[in-house]
Amino acid sequence: MDKIKTGIYGGSFNPIHNGHIAIARKMTELAGLDEVWLVVSPQNPLKERGDLLDDRLRLEMTRKALAPYPKLKASDFEFALPRPSYMWNTLQALSAAHPDREFTLLIGADNWEVFSRWYHYEDIIAHYPIAIYPRTGSDIDVTTLPPTVRLFNTGLYDISSTLVRNTIKAGGDISSLVPKEIVRMAEECYANIV
Template sequence: MKRVGLMGGTFDPIHIGHLLAAETAREQCGLDEVWFIPSRTPPLKSGAPSASGEDRLEMVRLAIAGHPAFKALDLELRRPGISYSIDTVHELSARCPGCSFAYIIGGDRVNDLPRWHRIDELAASVAFIGVSRPGHPVDIGSLPESLRGRVRIIPMPQLDISSSAIRALRREGRSVRYLVPDGVHDFIVRKGLYGS
């Protein structure tokens, strides 16, 4: 059975912290592949993404180019409405019955798991890999008992990088080079994304 890590999110923009989390989870959890899935409308974030779905997908493709175990999927961008993980898992399970899935999420999102749409059904279908993030302590004990055994916390090198900070730097006219892969940086500059 192929073990696949799923990384969902707005990726507005994707940055080296996302890539490091994916690679760390791939290595530490024995994943065969990691699939990046930009969301159309994230359920737990207010406001629409700054960049279009097409641009966010292209930045993901640029960021993962050359990594044989990384893949970009557009299924949430094609599906109308809110991008619920349970709908994504149902679609992927039908497409790839020989795969087992684990969501890779930031440590800051582990504590939010009880708020995820149809979380009990989702947790019965996938595992969760929580990667530690600076300033976001994870308390597995605070999760409902049904979720505790479905979450594995893994350490990763600590980088305090976020997409919102990258957008803020761009609005201020400052460089985001080295916070995002070179191809993503060039795309952001060429398209004038996140500027004032």
């Protein structure tokens, strides 16, 4: 029986925004995936905690934002894993917990540029397909990519969680930046910590 092709899109999602959702939807289509799991990371080893909202609130916002999209799922899988969250550990644990699925790692071109800094990056390349989406300012030479790594033209989405947080801080309107399902929740949650 064919395995369920599942994309793993890790991130802080602090908060999730329309760019995340657009990329996940395009990658589902372009990379031939059955589902994409947006794995809410409790602590990215390459980022400062700073103004990171509580794990459960970020997960709840991600779930609400993804509700209209049946192929996109919010995942708290990393919450039970040792911290900081290393993607190699996450992928290994996911494969053990879900033998019926084939996991593909989804990352931005900016992350591919620093992929050699990732924990066990060579093992990830050897054991999992990697699907890269473009990012402004990051140029990937596709002729240098390993056979298991592909660049997909999802288009560019110049929205960031930092932009959303800064807009809230400035009292601006975020309705064009995040799904309508989470506008109020995001405004309330981040008003106090940005």
